[in-house]
Amino acid sequence: xVNGAQRNGPKQPQPPFCGGKRxxxxxxxxxxxxxDYSVPADFVPAVGDFVEVPxxxxxxxxxxxxVGSDSVTETKLKAIRRLLPAPPLPDVSRRFVDxxxxxxxxxxxxxxxxxxxxxxxxxxxxxxxAMDLASPPPxxxxxxxxxxxxxxxxxxxxxxxxxxxxxxxxxAAVVRGLVAAGALRAVEVPAAPEPLPDWRRRxxxxxxxxxxxxxxxxxxxxxxxxxxxxxxxxxSGKTEVYFEAIAEALARDLQVLVLLPEIALSAQWxxxxxxxxxxxxxxxxxxxxxxxxxxxxxxxxxxEINVVVGARSALFLPFRQLGxxxxxxxxxPSFKQEEGVTYHARDMAVxxxxxxxxxxxxxxxxxxxxxxxxxxxGRYAELVLRDRHGGVPIPAIEVVDLRHDRxxxxxxxxxxxxxxxxxxxxxxxxxxxxxxxxxYAPLTLCRACGHRIRxxxxxxxxxxxxxxxxxxxxxxxxxxPLPKACPACGAQDSLSACGPGVERLAxxxxxxxxxxxxxxxxxxxxxxxxxxxxxxxxxxxHDVDLIIGTQIVAKGYHFPELTLVGCVDADLGLSGGxxxxxxxxFQLLYQVAGRSGRGDVGRVLMQTCWPEHPVIVALAAGDxxxxxxxxxxxxxxxxxxxxxRLAALIISGRDEASVDAAARALARNAPPATxxxxxxxxxxxxxxxxxxxxxxxxxxxxxxxxLSGYVRDWVASVAVPSxxxxxVDIDPQSFL
DNA sequence: AGCACGCCGACT
DNA sequence: GTCGGCGTGCTC
Numbered sequence: 001x002v003n004g005a006q007r008n009g010p011k012q013p014q015p016p017f018c019g020g021k022r023x024x025x026x027x028x029x030x031x032x033x034x035x036d037y038s039v040p041a042d043f044v045p046a047v048g049d050f051v052e053v054p055x056x057x058x059x060x061x062x063x064x065x066x067v068g069s070d071s072v073t074e075t076k077l078k079a080i081r082r083l084l085p086a087p088p089l090p091d092v093s094r095r096f097v098d099x100x101x102x103x104x105x106x107x108x109x110x111x112x113x114x115x116x117x118x119x120x121x122x123x124x125x126x127x128x129x130a131m132d133l134a135s136p137p138p139x140x141x142x143x144x145x146x147x148x149x150x151x152x153x154x155x156x157x158x159x160x161x162x163x164x165x166x167x168x169x170x171x172a173a174v175v176r177g178l179v180a181a182g183a184l185r186a187v188e189v190p191a192a193p194e195p196l197p198d199w200r201r202r203x204x205x206x207x208x209x210x211x212x213x214x215x216x217x218x219x220x221x222x223x224x225x226x227x228x229x230x231x232x233x234x235x236s237g238k239t240e241v242y243f244e245a246i247a248e249a250l251a252r253d254l255q256v257l258v259l260l261p262e263i264a265l266s267a268q269w270x271x272x273x274x275x276x277x278x279x280x281x282x283x284x285x286x287x288x289x290x291x292x293x294x295x296x297x298x299x300x301x302x303x304e305i306n307v308v309v310g311a312r313s314a315l316f317l318p319f320r321q322l323g324x325x326x327x328x329x330x331x332x333p334s335f336k337q338e339e340g341v342t343y344h345a346r347d348m349a350v351x352x353x354x355x356x357x358x359x360x361x362x363x364x365x366x367x368x369x370x371x372x373x374x375x376x377x378g379r380y381a382e383l384v385l386r387d388r389h390g391g392v393p394i395p396a397i398e399v400v401d402l403r404h405d406r407x408x409x410x411x412x413x414x415x416x417x418x419x420x421x422x423x424x425x426x427x428x429x430x431x432x433x434x435x436x437x438x439x440y441a442p443l444t445l446c447r448a449c450g451h452r453i454r455x456x457x458x459x460x461x462x463x464x465x466x467x468x469x470x471x472x473x474x475x476x477x478x479x480x481p482l483p484k485a486c487p488a489c490g491a492q493d494s495l496s497a498c499g500p501g502v503e504r505l506a507x508x509x510x511x512x513x514x515x516x517x518x519x520x521x522x523x524x525x526x527x528x529x530x531x532x533x534x535x536x537x538x539x540x541x542h543d544v545d546l547i548i549g550t551q552i553v554a555k556g557y558h559f560p561e562l563t564l565v566g567c568v569d570a571d572l573g574l575s576g577g578x579x580x581x582x583x584x585x586f587q588l589l590y591q592v593a594g595r596s597g598r599g600d601v602g603r604v605l606m607q608t609c610w611p612e613h614p615v616i617v618a619l620a621a622g623d624x625x626x627x628x629x630x631x632x633x634x635x636x637x638x639x640x641x642x643x644x645r646l647a648a649l650i651i652s653g654r655d656e657a658s659v660d661a662a663a664r665a666l667a668r669n670a671p672p673a674t675x676x677x678x679x680x681x682x683x684x685x686x687x688x689x690x691x692x693x694x695x696x697x698x699x700x701x702x703x704x705x706x707l708s709g710y711v712r713d714w715v716a717s718v719a720v721p722s723x724x725x726x727x728v729d730i731d732p733q734s735f736l
Numbered sequence: 737a738g739c740a741c742g743c744c745g746a747c748t
Numbered sequence: 749g750t751c752g753g754c755g756t757g758c759t760c
Contacts, residue, residue: 025760029737035760056759057739091759113737722756 003727022068022077022599025053026097026114027060029107036068038077045080048088050122052081052648057184061122063112065088086122087301089115092356093318099351103730105712106341115316117559120290121297130158131175136149145170146178158187197277199250199306203243204276210237213383214244220247220359221324227350229330229375230363232385232659235558238363239269241385242326243276245361250277250306254323254358258309259345261332262555266309267533269328284310284317284596287528312337312345315352325349325356329555330362330371331587333580336733344731346371352404365594366587366624369631370642397593399620400607411508412500417566417605418512424603425513425545431564432547433505434554434592436572438468438474440504441497451488453495463475464525468505502548505568509546521549554591566593570608574615578642580733582615586627589619641731647699647707649715650684650733653724656693662724665696669718673710675702692725 005378022311023045024034037053045051049064061084072310079339097115101108112697116122119248133153140146148168165172178184206214213230220226232238259264263285274280282296282305296317297304303320310317312335327335327346335345346362362371362380376380405414413421413433424431443461444453455473462471472479485492497504502520509518519538526532532691538544539559543648547562573585593604608616618627636643651663663681670678677700684694711728720726 022760027737027759029757029759031737037760053760055738058737058759060737068760076760078760109737 023080024065024068025062025080026065026112027053027055027062027109029055029060030109030110030113032277034065034108036063036077037071038079040079040081043083046085046088048083048091048094050086050089050116052084054078054081059121061116063094063116065108084122085124086298087318087320089318090320092322092352093316095355096316097354099355100341100343100348102712103351103708104341104343104730105708105715110168110341111316114313115318117313117316118293118297121294121301130160130189131164131179131184131376132158132187134183137182140181140183143174145174146183149175149178150183159187165208172336173431195279197246197250197273197279197281197304199277201276201278201474203247204240206237206240206244207387207675210241210387213385214385217242217245217359217361220246220361221245221252221254223359225354225357225359227353227360227362227366227374227380228387229371229380229382231363231367231375231382232365233388234365234591235386235388236365238365238385239272239328240276241383242328242361242363243273245324245359246307246326246619247277249324252323253321255300255303255305255319255321256307256321256324256326257314257317257322257349258307258328259312259314259335259349260309261311261329261334262552263309263529265531267536268558269309273307277307281307281309284308284314286311286313302370302684312343312348315348319356322352322356324362325353325358325360326365327360330364331366331368333584333733338729338734342727342729344733345729349583354569366590369583369628369635373632373642395602395604396622397589397604397606397619399611399616400605401611402607402609412505412568413508413512413566414607417568417607420564420603420605421509421513421546421566425516427563429563430539430542430545430547430559430561431566432549432553432562432592433509433566433568434549434551435505435568435730436504436550436588437499437501437569438465438550439463439472439501441499441501443498444471445496445498446486446488446491446494448486448491448494449489451486453483453487457688459688460684462516463501464497473638475686500568502550506548508549513546516545517543518546519544520546521547521553523550523552526552541587551588554588562734565602565604567592567606569615569617570606571610571613572614574610579635579646585630586615586619586624586631589615590624592620622734639700644703645699645701645705646732647701647711648729649695649697649699649711650727650729651681651697651720651724652684652689652692652694652727653721654692655723658710658721659693659695659724662720662726663697666715666718666720666726667697668701670697670714671710671717673701673705675705676700676710 021038022036025037025041026034026224046066047064047066051064052059053062097108097111104138109720114436149164150169161172161175164175220228230242246256260269263283270280284296300308301318301320303387308314308317327349330346337343337676350360374380377712384545400414400416402414407414421431441464441692453471454460455462455476455478457478458473458475460472460475465472470479471482486494502522506518506520521535526535539547542561564696567589570589589606610616614630641652651659653659667678667681679698679700681695681697684696699707705732715726
C-alpha cells in the first residue's frame with residue numbers, strides 16, 4: 001500500500017444522485033455548457049463520475065456535472081454508455097472549473113479540458129508484466145541464450161522482458177521466443193513503490209527570523225483559507241522557510257502543490273527539495289512524457305502523491321486532499337496564461353485555496369504591486385525575511401550612463417563594464433551579461449533603400465539568428481534564410497544588422513575577454529529540463545566563465561562564484577507604454593542583481609541612457625519601497641490595477657474589413673454602466689499576428705465592478721460572424 | 737474540439 | 749466526370 005489513500009481520511013463524500021432521468025454531463029470541449037444525457041438501465045452515475053458518452057459520431061469522456069435541465073427535447077437525448085474506472089472528479093475541482101470559467105468568460109468545457117488533460121489516466125494502469133518460469137514444455141530447443149535466461153530465472157525472481165534480455169546478454173526476441181514456446185509465462189507485478197518526500201527528515205538550521213516565519217507558516221497549515229506573502233531579498237532563505245510549511249502539511253497527510261514559473265529551469269530547486277525531503281517531488285508541466293503524465297495525474301487523483309511541483313496547469317490536477325499551495329516567484333509574468341483559457345495562475349491559486357479552505361503562500365523577492373497592496377490592506381498576511389544568508393548584502397547597483405560612458409562604435413558594452421568584465425575574469429570569478437533579446441540583431445535594414453525586413457504575417461521585424469543563419473519571427477515562428485540581396489531594391493550586400501542580441505553580444509565579448517569560456521543561454525539554447533540542468537551544472541562547477549543570457553537567467557539560481565552582473569540595456573521595456581513595463585523591468589533587474597555576490601562581494605553594472613528614470617533611480621538606490629511608492633501613486637492616480645480593473649477584447653480574423661466592422665459593432669453595443677469606460681477599438685499592439693488582423697477593445701472599470709458578468713452578457717448580445725474570433729482577457733497583464 | 741456537409745479546382 | 753481542398757455549423 002502506497003501511503004496516502006488510506007491515511008488521507010474518509011473517502012470524498014459524493015452528493016447522492018437525486019433522481020430524474022437526465023444527467024448533465026460536462027464535456028472537455030469549448031461548447032456553451034453541459035449536455036444532457038439519459039441514465040442507462042444498468043447503473044446510476046453520481047455527480048463527479050467520469051463517463052463515456054456519444055457526441056455526434058464520436059465517443060467522448062465527460063464528467064457528470066449535475067442533474068439535467070429541460071433545455072433539449074427528450075427525443076434528442078442519448079444515453080450515457082459507461083462509467084470509467086477512475087476516482088470521481090472531486091467536488092472542489094468541479095467548483096474550481098465552474099469558478100474559473102465564469103471569471104475568465106470561457107466555456108466551462110474549455111476549463112474542464114485542462115483538468116482532464118490525460119484521457120488515458122481514466123483507465124486503470126496495465127500492471128507491469130514480468131516473466132517467470134513456466135512448467136517447461138517437453139521438446140524445448142535449448143540454445144545457449146535460452147539456457148542463460150532459464151538459469152537466471154531459477155532464482156525465482158520474475159523480471160521484465162527488457163531486464164531479462166539485458167542480464168542474459170541477448171535480445172528481447174529470445175525472451176519472447178521462450179514465452180511463445182511456453183517455457184516462460186507473464187505475471188503481473190505491482191509497480192515498485194517510488195519513495196515519497198519524507199517530512200520527518202531534519203531541515204537546514206534556520207536563523208531566528210527564518211524560524212519565526214517558518215513557525216507562522218507551519219501554524220497556518222491547519223488554519224484553513226488564508227493567503228500569506230513571504231517576502232524576502234534574494235538569498236534570504238525563503239525556500240527553506242516554506243519547506244517547513246510543506247513538511248507540516250505532509251505530516252498531516254495532506255497534498256502540497258508548488259507552482260514555479262519555469263519548471264524546466266527548476267533543477268536547483270529540485271536538488272534543494274531532495275536534500276530536505278529525501279525524495280523528489282512529482283513534476284507537472286507541458287513536456288512530460290505521456291506515461292509520466294498518466295501516472296502523475298492518476299496518482300494525484302488517488303491521493304498517492306504528496307508533493308507536486310508544476311507550471312500553472314498543475315492547478316487543475318484532481319487533488320484528492322490538497323492542503324497547501326505555494327506560488328514561488330509570484331510576481332513572474334509567465335504565470336499569466338495567454339493562449340486558450342486566459343487566466344493568471346497566481347490569482348487562480350488563491351481562488352483554489354479559498355474553495356478548498358486551505359492556505360496559500362505567495363513567495364517573492366519582488367512581489368507584484370497587486371500582492372503588495374493586498375498585504376498592506378490586510379487581505380493577505382505578510383512575512384518578511386530581511387537578512388541575506390551569510391550577511392552578504394545585495395550589491396549596490398552601479399549606473400553606467402551610456403551618454404557619457406560610451407561603447408566603441410558598433411559595440412554595446414561601455415568601457416566601465418568592459419573593465420569590470422576583464423577584472424572579474426582575471427580574478428578567476430564568473431560574470432553574467434544580461435540582455436533580454438534573443439538572436440543576433442533585432443532588426444535587419446537595407447543601407448541602400450532603407451527597407452526593414454518584416455514578418456509576412458505579423459506586425460514585427462524579423463530577428464536575425466546568425467548561428468542558424470536565418471531570419472525569424474518571434475511571434476509566429478516564421479523563418480527564412482538570410483537573404484544575400486535586399487528583398488525590396490535588390491541591392492547586393494546592403495543588409496545591415498541593427499541593434500544587439502545575445503549572439504552579437506557574445507561576438508563583442510569574444511574580443512574583450514578572448515580566453516573566457518562563454519555560454520549563451522536563451523530559450524533557443526535551453527530547450528528543456530535536461531539542457532537547463534546542464535547549464536546550471538556547468539556554472540556551478542565553473543566550467544564556464546561568462547554567461548550571456550536573456551531573462552531566462554534571471555530566475556532564482558544561486559551561483560557562489562558569480563560576482564559580476566552586467567545589464568546591457570536596462571532601458572529595454574521602460575518605454576513600452578505598457579502598464580506594467582516599469583514594474584517588470586524593476587523586478588527583472590532586481591532579480592538579476594540578486595544573482596551577483598551570493599557567495600562573495602559582487603558588482604552589478606546597469607547600462608542606461610536614462611539614469612533619471614524612477615525605476616533606474618530606485619534600483620541604483622537599492623530602494624524597493626521607493627519604487628513601489630512611485631508605482632503605487634501612478635497607478636492610483638490613473639485608477640489602474642489594482643486600484644481599478646481592466647479587461648481586453650481581442651477581435652481577430654483574416655479579413656481586415658470584417659474584423660474592423662465586428663470590433664466597431666461590439667464597441668457600439670457595449671451596455672452603459674456606471675464607472676465603466678470602453679476604449680477603442682484600436683489596432684492591437686500586434687495588429688497582424690499569424691496572418692490574422694487584430695483589433696483591441698479595452699474596458700476600464702472601478703475596482704468593485706464585476707467585469708466577467710458584464711463582458712459575458714455583452715459579448716453574448718452582439719452577433720459576430722463565425723469567421724471572427726473574440727478573445728476575452730480579464731485582467732490583461734501584457735498588452736500584446 | 738472534431739466531424740459532416742457543402743461547394744469549387746486538378747486528376748484517373 | 750470524380751477526389752479532395754477547407755469554410756461553416758452542429759453536437760445532448
